[in-house]
Amino acid sequence: MLLEVEGLCVNYGHIEAIRDISFGVEEGQVVSLIGANGAGKTTTLKTISGLRTVRAGRVVFEGKDITTLPPYERVALRLSQSPEGRGVFVGMTVRENLDMGAYVRNDRKSAAYREDLERVFSLFPRLQERERQVAGTLSGGEQQMVAMGRALMARPRLLLLDEPSMGLAPKLIQQIFAIIREINEQGTTVLVVEQNAAQALKLADTAHILETGEIVRSGSGAELAGDDSVKAAYLGGDV
Amino acid sequence: MDFSFLANNIVELTVTGLALGAIYALVALGYTMVYGVLQLINFAHSEVFMYGTFAVAWVFVFVHGRTPSTQTLGETIGLLLLSLVAAMVVSALIAMLLERVAYRPLLKRKAPRLMALISAIGASFALAELMGLRDRVAGWVGLRDDLDAYVAKARDTYSNPVTIQPQTLFEVGGYGVKDVDVMVILASLFMMLALDQFVRRTRFGRGMRAVAQDPESAALMGVNSTRIIRGTFILGGLMAGAAATLYMVKIGSTRQDAGFILGVKAFTAAVLGGIGNLRGALVGGLLLGVSENYGAALFGTEWKDVVAFVLLILILLVRPSGLLGESLGKARA
Numbered sequence: 001m002l003l004e005v006e007g008l009c010v011n012y013g014h015i016e017a018i019r020d021i022s023f024g025v026e027e028g029q030v031v032s033l034i035g036a037n038g039a040g041k042t043t044t045l046k047t048i049s050g051l052r053t054v055r056a057g058r059v060v061f062e063g064k065d066i067t068t069l070p071p072y073e074r075v076a077l078r079l080s081q082s083p084e085g086r087g088v089f090v091g092m093t094v095r096e097n098l099d100m101g102a103y104v105r106n107d108r109k110s111a112a113y114r115e116d117l118e119r120v121f122s123l124f125p126r127l128q129e130r131e132r133q134v135a136g137t138l139s140g141g142e143q144q145m146v147a148m149g150r151a152l153m154a155r156p157r158l159l160l161l162d163e164p165s166m167g168l169a170p171k172l173i174q175q176i177f178a179i180i181r182e183i184n185e186q187g188t189t190v191l192v193v194e195q196n197a198a199q200a201l202k203l204a205d206t207a208h209i210l211e212t213g214e215i216v217r218s219g220s221g222a223e224l225a226g227d228d229s230v231k232a233a234y235l236g237g238d239v
Numbered sequence: 240m241d242f243s244f245l246a247n248n249i250v251e252l253t254v255t256g257l258a259l260g261a262i263y264a265l266v267a268l269g270y271t272m273v274y275g276v277l278q279l280i281n282f283a284h285s286e287v288f289m290y291g292t293f294a295v296a297w298v299f300v301f302v303h304g305r306t307p308s309t310q311t312l313g314e315t316i317g318l319l320l321l322s323l324v325a326a327m328v329v330s331a332l333i334a335m336l337l338e339r340v341a342y343r344p345l346l347k348r349k350a351p352r353l354m355a356l357i358s359a360i361g362a363s364f365a366l367a368e369l370m371g372l373r374d375r376v377a378g379w380v381g382l383r384d385d386l387d388a389y390v391a392k393a394r395d396t397y398s399n400p401v402t403i404q405p406q407t408l409f410e411v412g413g414y415g416v417k418d419v420d421v422m423v424i425l426a427s428l429f430m431m432l433a434l435d436q437f438v439r440r441t442r443f444g445r446g447m448r449a450v451a452q453d454p455e456s457a458a459l460m461g462v463n464s465t466r467i468i469r470g471t472f473i474l475g476g477l478m479a480g481a482a483a484t485l486y487m488v489k490i491g492s493t494r495q496d497a498g499f500i501l502g503v504k505a506f507t508a509a510v511l512g513g514i515g516n517l518r519g520a521l522v523g524g525l526l527l528g529v530s531e532n533y534g535a536a537l538f539g540t541e542w543k544d545v546v547a548f549v550l551l552i553l554i555l556l557v558r559p560s561g562l563l564g565e566s567l568g569k570a571r572a
Binding site: 070081096154 | 442445446448449452453455456457458459460461462463464
């Protein structure tokens with residue numbers, strides 16, 4: 001198991017954001033967390049990347065307990081996240097953003113670095129065209145590409161994606177999901193949080209449905225996508 | 240209003256104004272950088288500067304003793320370099336101490352920004368008074384007599400034993416431009432250029448810009464913001480130390496409250512140029528220094544500060560985010 005989450009509880013003040021969340025991510029898989037706004041998906045992801053502190057539970061990455069590790073040390077373990085709302089550095093160029101992704105690596109002049117940059121550019125040819133452009137002037141879809149490419153520059157073993165489809169046009173959403181599949185096929189394990197349940201289930205090996213801070217259903221992506229109650233609640237009856 | 244006086248002395252007023260403004264700008268960098276990464280005004284930065292001025296004076300006294308003396312050009316340059324290093328080290332240490340004692344514990348406990356502001360003002364008073372009571376402090380550790388040259392009359396103005404006599408370097412429009420002013424301006428510009436390049440080109444600088452733009456994303460990139468914040472205080476301290484050296488060359492004396500007015504002016508310069516913006520600090524500092532001089536010439540010296548602050552208000556009315564008005568993070572090549 002690459003990542004194990006055990007009995008995770010996180011509070012915001014007195015409000016329980018997530019309660020007793022447990023699941024695992026196998027090497028090579030795509031795992032999706034789906035659910036409505038406020039169900040606790042983003043909190044779960046932020047707890048895994050270290051931006052939120054737990055009240056109870058453990059996060060284990062590659063057999064190592066990282067529950068209390070600060071976020072900047074988790075990146076060095078090759079666990080990287082593309083945050084909700086993209087979080088690109090709007091005053092930096094596309095290239096500078098990608099360089100920030102490799103901040104922990106310290107090998108900016110090496111061939112390996114160049115290779116990873118090429119890989120990001122081949123996944124997102126748009127970013128190569130815009131290499132010298134300031135990220136704040138990019139479209140939402142392009143910023144999403146920057147955020148994902150930046151996370152890839154840390155050479156993650158596990159890539160966390162928070163709402164990659166948020167605010168994007170349907171055509172672009174399909175494109176982004178195709179790229180996520182490609183990233184996975186190249187060998188990166190992916191944990192993706194999505195409100196767009198249809199796309200997320202299509203992509204997922206395993207999926208979990210969150211409601212008010214708890215996992216209420218788990219199963220393979222195909223299984224959940226075919227389930228009538230899931231269809232009614234999350235897919236608008238139309239996959 | 241005395242327009243003819245202004246017109247007749249325009250070169251002198253401009254040159255000395257630029258020199259003073261360059262010192263403001265160097266100190267302003269400390270305010271602006273800390274604001275950039277923390278969105279917080281470090282009101283104790285004035286004391287970081289003030290301790291630097293004492294470091295300079297103490298080096299002078301250490302080398303020359305308390306009695307006024309003269310020296311050769313070579314000795315002057317050596318002395319200046321030595322005091323520059325001393326002031327930068329002392330100021331950086333004070334800045335580091337401030338971050339450790341007055342800020343980090345509060346930020347760790349997620350205290351509101353207002354608390355950090357109060358703790359900064361408190362730290363500022365404490366540091367200033369500590370300098371004003373240094374004779375007592377020396378007494379506690381039994382060194383009052385040994386350190387007499389450094390701590391006697393702790394609340395009086397403390398002067399360099401050697402005053403550097405300004406020499407005319409070249410003439411413009413009938414006014415002999417002084418070497419001291421030229422040195423102050425050039426040295427400040429050099430320091431700012433070095434800092435600008437440091438922030439732009441180094442890994443630390445990239446981390447700093449990332450924290451300034453989006454602390455959460457920066458953490459996700461592996462940036463340790465505690466380390467960046469400490470480094471930012473140190474950088475501000477180094478600049479304030481350099482400013483302190485130039486100030487002591489130009490003014491020649493200091494006191495435990497010397498940081499206050501200069502700090503307010505430097506803060507004004509930072510706001511004028513756009514707080515959070517490194518180049519804004521330069522523009523704001525120079526503009527403030529020159530307009531103060533012009534204002535003093537027009538209305539009389541006692542109106543100097545009034546002119547400076549009225550200017551600030553007028554500019555902020557038109558451009559609320561300052562002249563260059565973008566954040567540290569957004570400042571780029």
